[in-house]
Amino acid sequence: xxxxxxxxxxxxxxxxxxxxxxxxxxxxxxxxxxxxxxxxxxxxxxxxxxxxxxxxxxxxxxxxxxxxxxxxxxxxxxxxxxxxxxxxxxxxxxxxxxxxxxxxxxxxxxxxx
Amino acid sequence: xxxxxxxxxxxxxxxxxxxxxxxxxxxxxxxxxxxxxxxxxxxxxxxxxxxxxxxxxxxxxxxxxxxxxxxxxxxxxxxxxxxxxxxxxxxxxxxxxxxxxxxxxxxxxxxxxx
Numbered sequence: 576x577x578x579x580x581x582x583x584x585x586x587x588x589x590x591x592x593x594x595x596x597x598x599x600x601x602x603x604x605x606x607x608x609x610x611x612x613x614x615x616x617x618x619x620x621x622x623x624x625x626x627x628x629x630x631x632x633x634x635x636x637x638x639x640x641x642x643x644x645x646x647x648x649x650x651x652x653x654x655x656x657x658x659x660x661x662x663x664x665x666x667x668x669x670x671x672x673x674x675x676x677x678x679x680x681x682x683x684x685x686x687x688x
Numbered sequence: 689x690x691x692x693x694x695x696x697x698x699x700x701x702x703x704x705x706x707x708x709x710x711x712x713x714x715x716x717x718x719x720x721x722x723x724x725x726x727x728x729x730x731x732x733x734x735x736x737x738x739x740x741x742x743x744x745x746x747x748x749x750x751x752x753x754x755x756x757x758x759x760x761x762x763x764x765x766x767x768x769x770x771x772x773x774x775x776x777x778x779x780x781x782x783x784x785x786x787x788x789x790x791x792x793x794x795x796x797x798x799x800x801x802x
Contacts, residue, residue, distance in 0.1 A: 618795050
C-alpha cells in the first residue's frame with residue numbers, strides 16, 4: 576500500500592515569511608516527486624518536480640528531497656497572500672502495477688497579510 | 689495552446705444511473721489519466737490511457753471504465769452510480785505518461801449522485 580502523508584493544516588504563515596510544507600511517503604521504490612497547488616474550486620497545477628536527492632530551486636520555491644528518510648518538502652520564500660491554497664504532494668512509483676501518481680490529501684496554507 | 693478540456697463541468701445523476709465524462713487532452717499529448725477527488729479521500733488514481741490502450745489502473749471497482757480514441761480524446765464511464773461516487777473527476781494529460789512527464793489537469797467534472 577503506497578501512502579503519501581501530509582499535515583492537513585491549516586498552516587498559517589505571515590506575509591513575507593517562509594512557508595514550509597512537508598510530505599512523507601511509504602514506498603522506497605518511489606522515483607519521482609511532485610508538488611501541485613490547488614486553489615479552492617480549481618484543478619491542481621504543477622509547481623515543481625524533483626527526482627534526485629537534495630534541493631531544487633525555482634524562483635521563490637525550493638523542493639527538497641531526502642530519499643533515505645522518505646521525505647520531501649516545499650519551501651516558499653517571501654510568502655504572498657496569493658500563495659494561499661492547498662498544496663498537494665504526489666509521488667510516482669514506477670515499479671509495475673498502477674503507475675499513476677499517489678497524492679497526499681494536501682496541506683491548506685494560509686498567508687496572513 | 690488550448691488546455692485540457694473536460695465536459696460536462698457539472699452534472700447531477702441519481703443512484704443506479706450511469707454517466708460518461710469526456711476529456712480532450714492538450715494537442716500532442718498522448719497520455720490521459722483520470723483521477724477522482726473527494727474531501728475524504730483526496731485525489732485517487734483511476735486509470736491511464738496511452739495510444740488507445742489502458743496502461744495502468746488504480747483500485748476502483750469494475751463499474752469505473754474508460755477508453756481512449758485515436759485522436760487521444762478519452763472518456764470514462766461509471767455504471768450503476770452510488771452515492772459515494774459523488775466527486776470531482778479530473779482528467780490530466782501528458783506527453784508520454786506520468787512516468788516521464790508532468791501532468792496538466794483539466795478543470796474537472798463535478799458529479800453529484802442523489
